[in-house]
Amino acid sequence: MPKELTKTQQRILEFLTESKSKGFMPTLAEIAKKFGYNNRSTVQQHLQAIEKKGYIKRNSKLSRRIELLLEDKFFIPKPILGEVAAGNPLTIYPDAIDTIELPTIAHMPNDSFLLRVKGDSLKDAYIFSGDVVIVNPNLEPVNGKIVVAILDDAAVVKRFFKKSNSIELHSENPEYQPIIIKKSYGNFKIVGIVVGIYRNMETIAG
Amino acid sequence: MPKELTKTQQRILEFLTESKSKGFMPTLAEIAKKFGYNNRSTVQQHLQAIEKKGYIKRNSKLSRRIELLLEDKFFIPKPILGEVAAGNPLTIYPDAIDTIELPTIAHMPNDSFLLRVKGDSLKDAYIFSGDVVIVNPNLEPVNGKIVVAILDDAAVVKRFFKKSNSIELHSENPEYQPIIIKKSYGNFKIVGIVVGIYRNMETIAG
DNA sequence: AATTATACCATACAAATGTATGGTATTTTT
DNA sequence: AAAAATACCATACATTTGTATGGTATAATT
Numbered sequence A, B: 001m002p003k004e005l006t007k008t009q010q011r012i013l014e015f016l017t018e019s020k021s022k023g024f025m026p027t028l029a030e031i032a033k034k035f036g037y038n039n040r041s042t043v044q045q046h047l048q049a050i051e052k053k054g055y056i057k058r059n060s061k062l063s064r065r066i067e068l069l070l071e072d073k074f075f076i077p078k079p080i081l082g083e084v085a086a087g088n089p090l091t092i093y094p095d096a097i098d099t100i101e102l103p104t105i106a107h108m109p110n111d112s113f114l115l116r117v118k119g120d121s122l123k124d125a126y127i128f129s130g131d132v133v134i135v136n137p138n139l140e141p142v143n144g145k146i147v148v149a150i151l152d153d154a155a156v157v158k159r160f161f162k163k164s165n166s167i168e169l170h171s172e173n174p175e176y177q178p179i180i181i182k183k184s185y186g187n188f189k190i191v192g193i194v195v196g197i198y199r200n201m202e203t204i205a206g
Numbered sequence C: 001a002a003t004t005a006t007a008c009c010a011t012a013c014a015a016a017t018g019t020a021t022g023g024t025a026t027t028t029t030t
Numbered sequence D: 001a002a003a004a005a006t007a008c009c010a011t012a013c014a015t016t017t018g019t020a021t022g023g024t025a026t027a028a029t030t
Helices: A007-022 A028-035 A040-052 B007-022 B028-035 B040-052
Strands: A056-058 A066-068 A113-118 A132-136 A146-151 A154-162 A166-170 A179-182 A188-200 B056-058 B066-068 B075-085 B098-103 B113-118 B132-136 B146-151 B154-162 B166-170 B179-182 B188-200
Touching (some): A007 A028, A007 A066, A028 A040, B028 B040
Parallel strands (some): B075 B113, B075 B154
Antiparallel strands (some): A056 A066, A132 A188, A146 A154, B056 B066, B132 B188, B146 B154
16 A cells, blocks of 8 residues: 655656566656756655655666656457457446556567456457457458457457358357357457467465 | 578577566667676667667667567477477487577566476476477576476486485376486486466467 | 745866777687 | 788776765645
């Protein structure tokens, strides 16, 4: 239960998060410049305050070594999506969209992004709850490929099939019915194609 | 079309990529320490060479500011050392049989290596033929963990169980019998622990 | 009313950092 | 055989970097 940050401290922490996602932690001087301080010791004291409140950890004497605590350990999605359902669609909270934490992974090139899968509807396609899927938004959906789609406020991972009058999103688990999208359907969008799966075994109990 | 890197340069570039994925670019001194150089200028020259070949860009005068160019390196090529059987044992080849573009999120601990799985004996552990497993040779086998072992000239991926008088290697597929290794068994060695799995979906037909 | 936290500034200093320069030895290329 | 690239070492130097210390002013707590 971390203490609350002041406005200034928040702004600095935001800048740190932003910097991390770009791949380069700033020096005190760079932070000072960014916020118009004439002086590094001002930054120094802000960082000490932020550290005291438990948001960061500084590696004394080492330059640019500010660790962001309180961030999700594994690299969850980049922006917007949150979690994506392999089973029933998951709701995405509208106000959560902007406040989802940036990925901790440094700089993800190529516009690809990661999503952690929840649910087991794709287990016959060998994708399981907890797996991280790598999604490329720049590929065209092809019949039979596994895609990420948005339906209204929910996101799903399903196998894609284009029919003459509709698009069908199939689960591979017989317990789940296919989702059929007619042309009239309003809020539907293919987000991208799943190009890879990664699973970390170290954190799995068994 | 970048020029080829030497072994040393490759190792350094890999270290940079790795560092970036951890969030902290190293200083020259840190790189030197990592590779056992007594001297920063050695690193300095390697970096200059790597930069000249177009793999990185350095921000002169700024510490820890090494940009990784060519960063489709979301996927970095890694050698696959052989194939390993989830079902019946397979032979391991001394040289790399293939390379794979491993996503940088698939954090590869030092000294870890890749093996491609053949066979379906671990399908109940969600590992399938064609998957690439990341193997860490520096971890102690723990009961229930999935390990890579060598039996005579063959290698297998199985779930590890230590009993009082033997070691058992279990498949999760009921079609396969567990392998039981008694102490008298000659040519047996645990190669490492499976710490991650990566599967490329683009090459999969369906 | 007194204390503490916040938000800045200035100066000083040791250590870290990147760079420059010059060197040796070995391998690769021409 | 000569030239270039590679892979290291050593020393020197200007900047950068983080820290320490001391200060002022204002807002928030006690």
